[in-house]
Amino acid sequence: MQTEYTILDWSTIIESVKTGEQGFSSTKEIRINDMKYRIIDYSPGYLADHWCEKGHIVFVLEGTLISELSDGSSSILNKGMGYVVSDYLSSHRSRTDIGAKLLIIDTIE
Template identity: 50%
Template sequence: MENPSIPFQTIEWKGVPRTEHKGETGIAYWQTIQFEGLRVRIVEYSKNYKADHWCEKGHIVYCLEGEVVNELKDGTKSILSEGMSYIVSDDLSSHRSITENGVKLMIIDGAFLQSNA
């Protein structure tokens, strides 16, 4: 995999369009910047959000506001609150997000998180 160059730039997130993605319950709002092999998002989950699928993609997640429960398919749960992060490569977990009061996250994912396993 060749790393494409990304020139210096600032991102005014207020100007990035929001897309709506319904969960099993609640709604996720994504603001997405896409580069070759790299996606950067600000994601807001509404109150009482529960993902409608088990995700196996890799992510770097940073919690900007609120709190989210990360549930693994094996039943393990962890809580991510403001100032915390998690990281996982592709295909190394089946996970989903659940909120009670909503959360705002920065999520980075892409080809660089492909698993070597």
């Protein structure tokens, strides 16, 4: 099925909540064709419970995100910043000290 034009009404999507290694995340997700669009809120002190190798487009809507790479490096991303990573080219995970709200776009596995 092709979608020429779709309104994304985030107010109608029920949040799912997941605990991290520390803190929690709440996610609203919309799937269209083979794409996944998510708004994710990370609580202050959040640390992901896994390393991710999936490709994403990530945009910080609010707060500050610290993106850690498995090689020990990290990037600090503030509101208005983001990153792009391809599938299986880096292991990364998210954390935040003050909380963050993200828009993440990726393909459905």
